[in-house]
Amino acid sequence: MKRTIFAQEHDEFRLMIRDFIARDVAPHREEWDELGRPPREFFRQLGKLGILGIQAPEEFGGGGEASFKYTTVVFEEIARAGVSFGSYTVHSCLILPYLLEYATAEQRQRWLPGFVSGEIMTAIAMTEPGTGSDLANIATTARLTDDGQHYIVNGAKTFITGGVTADLVLTVCRTAPYDPEDRRAGLSIICVPADAEGFSVGRKLDKIGLQQQDTAELSYADVRVPAANLLGEAGKAFGYLAHNLPQERLSIALNSVAHAEAAIMHATAYARERKVFGKPVAAFQNTKFVLAECSTETTGARVFVDHALELLDRGELTVADAARAKLLCTEVAGRVIDKCLQLHGGYGYITEYPIARLYADTRVTRIYGGTSEVMKTIIAKDLGL
Structure with a gap:
């Protein structure tokens, strides 16, 4: 389904991110897996590209961008390539709002330049x-x-x-x-x-x-x-944490949909190439039906989360609707990625295949940022129950 939330500048930013990943990230996947995180120099690279401080004020070296759409592009390209930016999401999407909202002028001057450049993670x-x-x-x-x-x-x-x-x-x-x-x-x-x-x-x-x-x-x-x-x-932290929940949970929802879309891409390509009983896996009706179900369910989640993104940019995304987005998108991603792995057969369980890593990486999304059960409790309360 055609998306309407991005403009030409987002498309140009996407190409820059895609090129950067292909050149400077993808070749190091196995090396960084062994290390357990990207090296510190990688975060300085993100800083030079302006990725860490997209929403930070320009006076501190940031992009001064109010919209969350550029960050969403980063999520989507990371998922598409099957790579990781380490703790980037926590640093730039979860913590930056706290510093922008609650830090004093002195604290901003002390921390934000290094935050944006990658010198302070x-x-x-x-x-x-x-x-x-x-x-x-x-x-x-x-x-x-x-x-x-x-x-x-x-x-x-x-x-x-x-x-x-x-x-x-x-x-x-x-x-x-x-x-x-x-x-x-x-x-x-x-x-x-x-x-x-x-x-x-x-x-x-x-x-x-x-x-x-x-x-x-x-x-x-x-x-x-x-x-x-x-x-x-002092003593106000609980309210501060609640204030940032919509963006935090929407970040998880956006990542989850991007992972589901990547899973469909990988499963479709594999089904076309892999032959069973003399014909491609894609030729079997079951394969077509499974991928049709995955595509439809993921598209529904994508439409929902794109609208939630628009609401976030307008300052109108509620805690309950962010919970709905997280619950829907993480559960959809779990189902879709599981089905796509099944289409790979035994190869889907081998970690050199992107679908296996997607399967392992996505499971935690139903736990962190508030479990699915917590999301249901929030939604039920919003219903007056």
């Missing part, structure tokens, strides 16, 4: 060993010193995307005692430099997929952080 640390979707249960603490000049941070985080790569970790912690009557109160975001004494990166976690996206455990042992690294107001 970031991560956000919310999840703890005993705290997943229930962020109000966060136990990591940050105590203000008597002179008010520093916070002393103690605790542990897990499943932190980009935790190994990050130079600055936005750490959600409790700056006021836990109040059972208001569990969401007392949480703050402290920006912790990775070279701070007492901060350490623990295990790099081995995952089923996303081999080039480093995921780590983090530890905080009496980490002394300047009070000037508090992002926004």
Whole structure:
């Protein structure tokens, strides 16, 4: 189905991204798989191309672009090529909005130029060993010193995307005692430099997929952080996290649809080339029907998520509609990629084939950013249930 959300400048940007991936990313896939993440120089390349700071203000070296459509183009080209930009999505799509919305003028000047250039890579640390979707249960603490000049941070985080790569970790912690009557109160975001004494990166976690996206455990042992690294107001973090949820969840939805489209592309090409019983797999009615179902379902998700993207650009995407987009697109991607893998037969289970990597990489989308069950709870609440 013809898409109408992109203009000529988006098409030109797409060609630039496609050329960059073919030249500087695709040849290194296996090497970066072994490393577990792209090398630091890669993020500096992204910075030079303007990819890390598309939505950052021009005064800090960014593109000053309000629309999320350029970032969507990046998602689509990454999926099409079957490559990874490591922790790019977390850095540029999840964390940048926090800095733009809540950082002081001094903090912006201190962090944004390096953020845009790739000299300062970031991560956000919310999840703890005993705290997943229930962020109000966060136990990591940050105590203000008597002179008010520093916070002393103690605790542990897990499943932190980009935790190994990050130079600055936005750490959600409790700056006021836990109040059972208001569990969401007392949480703050402290920006912790990775070279701070007492901060350490623990295990790099081995995952089923996303081999080039480093995921780590983090530890905080009496980490002394300047009070000037508090992002926004103390005790307001829960509201800040909720404010950024629509873009975060739409990012996951957009990536999921792009992965489903890539799966259909790979399965179609394979079915045309692979012969069984003397004729191409594509000649069998079952193959045609399966791919027709996949195409129809993915197109429906694409139309939905493109409209959600327009709403995001207009500042009208609600938390509930972002949840609907994430639920729909991640579930569709899971079904479509599974069917496309099946059409590959045994080769679909071999990791040198893109469909196998898509299968492994996509499974987590129904978990992170809020599980499918959490999305259903949000949608049900929006229905008044």
